[in-house]
Amino acid sequence: MKEQRRDRLRLEISREASRLFWEQGVDATSGDQIAEAVGLSTRTIWRHFRSKESCAEPIVSRGVAWEMRTLRGWPADLSLEEHFSAEAIRFHREADPVEIADNALAMRMIRLADTEPPLRTAWLMACDQVEREMAGIIAKRLDLPADDLQVRLHAAAASGALRVLNEHIGAALLDGEDPAQFADAAERVASAVRRATGGAVGDPVKDPIATAPDRG
Amino acid sequence: MKEQRRDRLRLEISREASRLFWEQGVDATSGDQIAEAVGLSTRTIWRHFRSKESCAEPIVSRGVAWEMRTLRGWPADLSLEEHFSAEAIRFHREADPVEIADNALAMRMIRLADTEPPLRTAWLMACDQVEREMAGIIAKRLDLPADDLQVRLHAAAASGALRVLNEHIGAALLDGEDPAQFADAAERVASAVRRATGGAVGDPVKDPIATAPDRG
DNA sequence: CTCACTCGTGGCTTTCACTGACATTAAGTG
DNA sequence: CACTTAATGTCAGTGAAAGCCACGAGTGAG
Numbered sequence: 001m002k003e004q005r006r007d008r009l010r011l012e013i014s015r016e017a018s019r020l021f022w023e024q025g026v027d028a029t030s031g032d033q034i035a036e037a038v039g040l041s042t043r044t045i046w047r048h049f050r051s052k053e054s055c056a057e058p059i060v061s062r063g064v065a066w067e068m069r070t071l072r073g074w075p076a077d078l079s080l081e082e083h084f085s086a087e088a089i090r091f092h093r094e095a096d097p098v099e100i101a102d103n104a105l106a107m108r109m110i111r112l113a114d115t116e117p118p119l120r121t122a123w124l125m126a127c128d129q130v131e132r133e134m135a136g137i138i139a140k141r142l143d144l145p146a147d148d149l150q151v152r153l154h155a156a157a158a159s160g161a162l163r164v165l166n167e168h169i170g171a172a173l174l175d176g177e178d179p180a181q182f183a184d185a186a187e188r189v190a191s192a193v194r195r196a197t198g199g200a201v202g203d204p205v206k207d208p209i210a211t212a213p214d215r216g
Numbered sequence: 217m218k219e220q221r222r223d224r225l226r227l228e229i230s231r232e233a234s235r236l237f238w239e240q241g242v243d244a245t246s247g248d249q250i251a252e253a254v255g256l257s258t259r260t261i262w263r264h265f266r267s268k269e270s271c272a273e274p275i276v277s278r279g280v281a282w283e284m285r286t287l288r289g290w291p292a293d294l295s296l297e298e299h300f301s302a303e304a305i306r307f308h309r310e311a312d313p314v315e316i317a318d319n320a321l322a323m324r325m326i327r328l329a330d331t332e333p334p335l336r337t338a339w340l341m342a343c344d345q346v347e348r349e350m351a352g353i354i355a356k357r358l359d360l361p362a363d364d365l366q367v368r369l370h371a372a373a374a375s376g377a378l379r380v381l382n383e384h385i386g387a388a389l390l391d392g393e394d395p396a397q398f399a400d401a402a403e404r405v406a407s408a409v410r411r412a413t414g415g416a417v418g419d420p421v422k423d424p425i426a427t428a429p430d431r432g
Numbered sequence: 433c434t435c436a437c438t439c440g441t442g443g444c445t446t447t448c449a450c451t452g453a454c455a456t457t458a459a460g461t462g
Numbered sequence: 463c464a465c466t467t468a469a470t471g472t473c474a475g476t477g478a479a480a481g482c483c484a485c486g487a488g489t490g491a492g
Binding site: 040041042043044047 | 473
């Protein structure tokens with residue numbers, strides 16, 4: 001089965017499962033219900049997900065997908081603040097409605113994770129993946145091996161901060177707070193990462209062609 | 217049932233479960249086996265633990281119990297380096313054999329968590345608890361509410377760093393590395409926390425009676 | 433002491449998440 | 463069209479977890 005098609009199906013299942021989890025809770029949602037909602041047999045659900053809770057993983061991962069994509073494309077000659085702000089502006093222009101809907105669903109799952117232990121494990125596992133990927137990005141940026149202890153410490157601290165910000169902003173938005181209040185989310189993430197890594201991650205690692213603007 | 221008695225029983229179950237997990241793997245260990253090893257009925261096991269994997273949680277938590285106790289007793293007028301080093305020395309003098317055995321078991325579980333996803337979730341959940349408690353400690357120290365965003369960011373970054381150090385040192389010890397190599401573990405933890413919080417957590421928050429020694 | 437009451441536990445039973453083995457279908461290829 | 467292959471469906475398990483009821487040990491009141 002094509003990787004792409006497989007992932008799309010997993011995402012489709014995850015959307016329905018997340019919706020049901022949100023509407024009636026995790027415990028009250030059975031594998032049969034998920035299967036029926038997607039229009040597949042129950043057996044097929046278990047072929048694509050090893051557990052009921054993990055059905056939420058693809059949607060939950062999408063909650064940090066933008067951050068990860070942005071980090072992966074972080075040019076060596078830009079500060080984190082510069083890059084994140086620019087990408088955030090670009091995102092607001094090119095926002096894909098499907099991605100926005102998935103994001104809202106992801107926020108709900110992360111919020112649910114506050115009270116539903118099985119979902120919290122899914123969220124923490126997703127953040128664990130983020131941490132591993134971030135270790136790779138930081139390692140490349142600092143020109144160190146990916147399993148270097150210092151790199152792992154930076155990755156853990158930075159991804160921990162990223163997780164807290166995601167939980168905080170998501171919860172606030174679900175509580176009906178004004179989204180404009182988080183227009184500076186990119187700067188907040190950047191400064192949190194910079195602080196969590198003691199300044200080791202955040203600066204340009206290569207001289208830009210032109211002089212960089214000051215960062216205060 | 218008395219809190220204390222209940223916790224002791226949970227710990228007893230956890231010891232046996234962890235031993236079986238280590239000896240024969242998580243999948244190969246059944247709830248019945250755990251029950252038989254402790255001398256309780258299977259039904260009672262499920263009354264005390266919501267899942268098979270979570271049977272490892274109390275032992276896993278003990279892997280960070282010393283750090284948490286030490287943090288809880290961190291006097292306002294000492295730096296983290298000073299306090300941790302002093303406590304580490306004290307621990308080496310007063311080491312309780314039972315605690316040492318539990319610690320070894322905990323290290324094995326954390327190592328197992330590398331390859332067994334269900335145990336990894338248990339480890340991450342334990343670290344999540346550590347983070348929450350650390351948030352309380354940091355909040356008190358900085359005289360801020362426990363749900364303050366900055367406090368949560370510090371707690372996440374600090375507990376993430378603590379987790380990585382635990383994984384790193386535990387794995388090294390299990391691989392037979394010389395324990396003397398980690399004699400400076402306390403300083404490493406302290407400096408990692410200090411760095412992960414941008415220096416916000418680590419300094420004394422109250423003038424000591426006498427002048428504090430320098431910290432380099 | 434003893435009756436009543438609570439609480440932790442054991443055994444039996446059920447539910448349901450999840451798996452293995454095999455049948456079936458759909459799509460591609462000659 | 464027959465043949466292959468991959469994806470899904472069907473059905474009968476397995477085992478983790480929960481419901482239910484009963485037992486026995488403690489405890490306090492009378």
